[in-house]
Amino acid sequence: MDTAVSFSQVTHTYQANTPFAQNALDDITLQIEKGSFTAIIGHTGSGKSTLVQHINALLKPTSGQIDVLGKMISPETTNKNLKAFRRRVGMVFQFPEKQLFEETVLKDIKFGPKNYGVSDQDAEAAAHEAMELVGLDKSFSNHSPFDLSGGQMRRVAIAGVLAMNPEILILDEPTAGLDPKGHREIMDLAKFLNQKKQITIILITHQMDDVIDYASNVIVMDQGKVVKVGPPEQIFNDPEWVYHMQLDLPSSAEFAQQLKLAGVDLGELPLTVEQLANKIAHLVGKGDTK
Incomplete structure (x- = not known):
């Protein structure tokens, strides 16, 4: 699989060369593959948002370099020729x-493509396609976005990014403040974009169930460093380490941990509801045979 993003010894220092200098990223070397669904997790202040803002050059490294879809970003990179590049990397804050x-709604979604020089007709076509992708009917086109529900407003905002046809989509806590239905719809949309549109998804989240249910790869950050990279099953197989990183376990694993403390050991940690249900059913079945 090809690499979409490659960090090479990247450090980012806020207020560099002052008495208040602080490393937000510390010697990061990291690859994110094209077409992957990567979750970035870590406690508040671990460097997650700083990391992803380097991917579309909103921030530049203090040292090191980043290759994003063949575009090199270094401390010397200026904003002069970044406009076309940033169209390829969509970010949803x-x-x-x-x-x-x-x-x-239509004007808001069209704004991005038109800002990049697309004709009004092509921008409108891109906007309607993006609306369809996020599940907004064309009848919403002439509505004020401020008359919509919170979940619908978020879909409009995401459609505005998708209308620019990005190859990488960065989602920074995309479900914050949404009810369970809205939460699931946004995450299912991300899954659809990844699997059906082959968009590389990079997700920052504090929701460990989303990591298990959607991500194929996980990056764990702590104090500006990458401390672990791997599939979700590998990241969560050591509960004590997860707690040490000030992270939560997925809810099924947490439930199994509480059962273990109560004297009921389910063996290998279940990470999904289905795995938990199967283990409990197996345990109950064994009990019935005695």
């Missing part, structure tokens, strides 16, 4: 609906 500003 936390509470993206706060960035909506146009008077209609």
Whole structure:
């Protein structure tokens, strides 16, 4: 599989060369494969958001370099030739609906493509395609985005990014503040974009169940460093280490841990509801045979 993003010895220092200098990223070397669904986890302040803001050059490294889809980003990189590149890397910030500003849904979604020089006709076609992708009917086109529900507003904001046809989509806590239905819809959308549209998804989240249910690869950060990389099953197979990183276990694994403390050991840690149910059913079945 080809590499979409490659960090090579990247350090980022806020307020460099001052008495208040602080490393937010510390000697990061890391690869993210094209077409992967990668979750980035870590306690608050571990460097997750700083890391992803380097991927579309919102931030530049203090030292080291990053290769994103063949574009090299280094301390010497200027903003001069980044416009076309940034179209390939879409970023959805936390509470993206706060960035909506146009008077209609269609105008808001069209804004991005038009800003990159796309004709009004092509921008409208891209907007309608993006609306379909996020599950918004065309009848919403002339509605004010501010008259929509929270989940619908978030879909409009995501559609505005998708209308630019990015190859990488960065989602920073995309479900924050949503009810369970809205949460599931946004995560299922991310899965669809990854599997059906082959968009590389990079997800920052504190929701460990989403990591288990959607991600194929996990990056764990702590104090500006990458401390572990691997599939979810490998990341969560050591509960004590997970707790030490100030992280939660997925809910099924946490439930199994509580059972273990109560004297009921299910063996290998179940990470999904289905695995937990199967282990409990097996345990109950064994009990019935005695």
